[in-house]
Amino acid sequence: MAELLTSEELTSALTHLPAWRHSGSSITRTVEFASFPQAIQVVNRVAEIAENDDHHPDIDIRWRTLTFVLSTHSAGGLTSKDTALATEIDAVIEAIRPESGE
Ligand SMILES: C[C@H](O)[C@H](O)[C@H]1CNC2=NC(N)=NC(=O)C2=N1
Numbered sequence: 001m002a003e004l005l006t007s008e009e010l011t012s013a014l015t016h017l018p019a020w021r022h023s024g025s026s027i028t029r030t031v032e033f034a035s036f037p038q039a040i041q042v043v044n045r046v047a048e049i050a051e052n053d054d055h056h057p058d059i060d061i062r063w064r065t066l067t068f069v070l071s072t073h074s075a076g077g078l079t080s081k082d083t084a085l086a087t088e089i090d091a092v093i094e095a096i097r098p099e100s101g102e
Pocket residue numbers: 054055056057070071072073074075
């Protein structure tokens with residue numbers, strides 16, 4: 001089972017994940033897309049990655065805005081699985097979204 005990150009490890013990992021906000025036992029990123037179909041394209045790609053990694057985000061879908069919440073439930077907090085998945089989600093967002101910025 002993945003180990004909880006120490007606060008030093010988490011702080012260091014978050015320097016590479018500037019769009020993510022840490023709160024308690026999870027990290028969160030909210031992002032708006034150009035359209036609902038584009039947001040769903042991102043959800044579908046993230047779903048494939050999550051199945052492959054056997055690590056699943058909570059995803060809130062509001063029209064064209066997605067919020068991803070990552071936590072390792074089995075560990076009761078944040079592990080390297082969450083920071084790895086956040087990095088993969090960032091790559092999907094950048095690949096699919098035409099413009100940059102939040
Ligand atoms: C059996 C399977 O490995 C577990 O249920 C996985 C599936 N996906 C998961 N996803 C997340 N975010 N946390 C978990 O603890 C978790 N556990």
